[in-house]
Amino acid sequence: IGGSSFLRISKDGGANWITVPYPSSGWIKESQYFDDGSLFVISDGVYKTTDDGKNWTTILDIGWMSGMSFLDSKNGIVSQDTSMYKTSNGGSTWSLLNTNLPDEVSEIHDIEAIHYKDANNIVVACSTYVEMNIGCSNDGGFTWTFETYAVPLNIHSIYLAPSKDV
Numbered sequence: 001i002g003g004s005s006f007l008r009i010s011k012d013g014g015a016n017w018i019t020v021p022y023p024s025s026g027w028i029k030e031s032q033y034f035d036d037g038s039l040f041v042i043s044d045g046v047y048k049t050t051d052d053g054k055n056w057t058t059i060l061d062i063g064w065m066s067g068m069s070f071l072d073s074k075n076g077i078v079s080q081d082t083s084m085y086k087t088s089n090g091g092s093t094w095s096l097l098n099t100n101l102p103d104e105v106s107e108i109h110d111i112e113a114i115h116y117k118d119a120n121n122i123v124v125a126c127s128t129y130v131e132m133n134i135g136c137s138n139d140g141g142f143t144w145t146f147e148t149y150a151v152p153l154n155i156h157s158i159y160l161a162p163s164k165d166v
Helices: none
Strands: 006-009 018-021 030-033 039-042 046-049 057-060 067-070 076-080 083-087 095-097 110-116 122-127 132-137 145-149
Touching: 006 039, 030 067, 039 067, 076 110, 083 110
Parallel strands: 067 110
Antiparallel strands: 006 018, 030 039, 039 046, 046 057, 067 076, 076 083, 083 095, 110 122, 122 132, 132 145
16 A cells, blocks of 8 residues: 555555555555565656565656556566556566557557566556557567547556456
8 A cells, every 4th residue: 555655565464564665755656566575666667675665776767657567576567658668677677668559549648557467468458538448469568459448537457367368
């Protein structure tokens, strides 16, 4: 659970909580924790701790982030506006994914939700001011297909069931 400049972490299913400092004054958009003590947080950048919040590292500093999904403490994808960045080494390096946005979804202003199901299957929710778009990749983010829905809303979470591929 997070707010501005703090996080609350529970390691026992919510029975007890600890407050840990957070290195940014930006609001926390998303966080993802792994059993090895790795915690990734997006707000005005991408931040990582490997010791339950005692020490933090800025692992991507390019401005406000809009979405995040990690498979594990090494492999993850984050988004900023309509760009997505992928890491395979816990954020030491990042590569820009080509989203190949088709003309009919060129009005997308944010990739807001990402589910990085496995090395190949990724699904994203994108928003415009008048519609919603769902993008799917089954080759690790190299190519994408998009479906457009005439619903003026933002999706902040998306999930692909374990038994389904895109």
